Amino acid sequence: MKTIDDLASGYSDEPGYFDFAKWGPISTAVAEEQRSLVEVQARARFGSEIALTEQSGRVGRAISSLVGFAPDHVVFQPNTSEGLTHTLFGLTGQVLMSPRDYPSMPVAATRSAEALRVLEPVWMDLDHDVVTPAVVQRHLTDAVTAVAVSLVDYRTGYLVDLEGIRQVIGDRLLIVDAIQGFGVVDAPYAVADVVASGGQKWVRAGWGTGFLALSDRALSALTPVFSGVAGSDLALGGWYHDRQPTLPGAAAFQVTNPDPIAQARLATALEDIAEVGVAAVSRAVAERASRVIDLADEFAVPVVSPRDVSERAGIVVLEPALDQMTTLTAALINHGVTATVRDTTVRLSVHVSTGDESFEMLRGAFTSFGTTVFY
Known part of the structure; x- marks a missing residue:
């Protein structure tokens, strides 16, 4: 170890x-992994595609090991923002959030509200500029179906109390933008329903890496609005004029086939962190x-x-x-x-x-x- x-x-x-x-x-390991797979991609020897296609399963297992969600409940994303956009466009009802969080979450919520008109952002008035269980509890109503928070505030460095927030919100969805803490905070992700993060900061896997993790409750509540070819259960070569069924689990929340080298970078970084x-x-x-x-x-x-x-x-x-x-x-x-x-x-x-x-x-x-x- x-x-x-x-x-x-x-x-x-x-x-x-x-x-x-x-x-x-x-890291050096991430850089070396990228170089080796770029070489594979450049030469395209017979059978070399296997080294690229196997990265999807590998990164899913690596994400699962750190978040604690089952592999079929996690899916690779190119960044945190895309994972949050999938989430907030797929949500119905009122979502309670801070207007001071990093823009990825508030922007996705307002865009969803404007475009689909089934989501309503409810903005918290903050005490001392941070989100606490008491602040969340003060704003809860029966109409609030979800609460969205940042694990660590990008401006203040404040680490949110996920367990305390879970206690006050009951069975409402808890959505977590984990980018400023994932990999360096030993967080109780099991209390969350949605965890979205990228790998370019503390995980040190570079840009174009991230994930979305969804609980059973989230999978039941969210609609995969932006489910594209990679998130669909279809056979190539057929007709596509009918509605195509989505894949089961978190895999539905994909648009197109991901970059396998980005997946390998994230997997390498997460495997190193998990080993320590x-x-x-x-x-x-x-x-x-x-x-x-x-x-x-x-x-x-x-x-x-x-x-x-x-x-x-x-x-x-x-x-x-x-x-x-x-x-x-x-x-x-x-x-x-x-x-x-x-x-x-x-x-x-x-x-x-x-x-x-x-x-x-x-x-x-x-x-x-x-x-x-x-x-």
């Missing part, structure tokens, strides 16, 4: 990278996030993201005084620190490969910042 150090040694990202919440540099264990990855990421918080405190850089380990994952958000934002941003750039800067905040995000050299670079940036700021 691999250790955290083994997993970390499989990444080759340069020191100073603190932007895994935006995208994660792919998400819980171990979560602990390592939490320790590194704590180091960022400690450094920020040392140099009096305000931290506005959660400090409690139970309420955060790999994201730390800084919010200096408005007139100090440019100075802090320049210090990070000058010391080679990659981060996400938005309006009044700086978002730093860590992974198991964030090592001592990266923290020394961050210390250097904070030192420069501190020497140019006068109180």
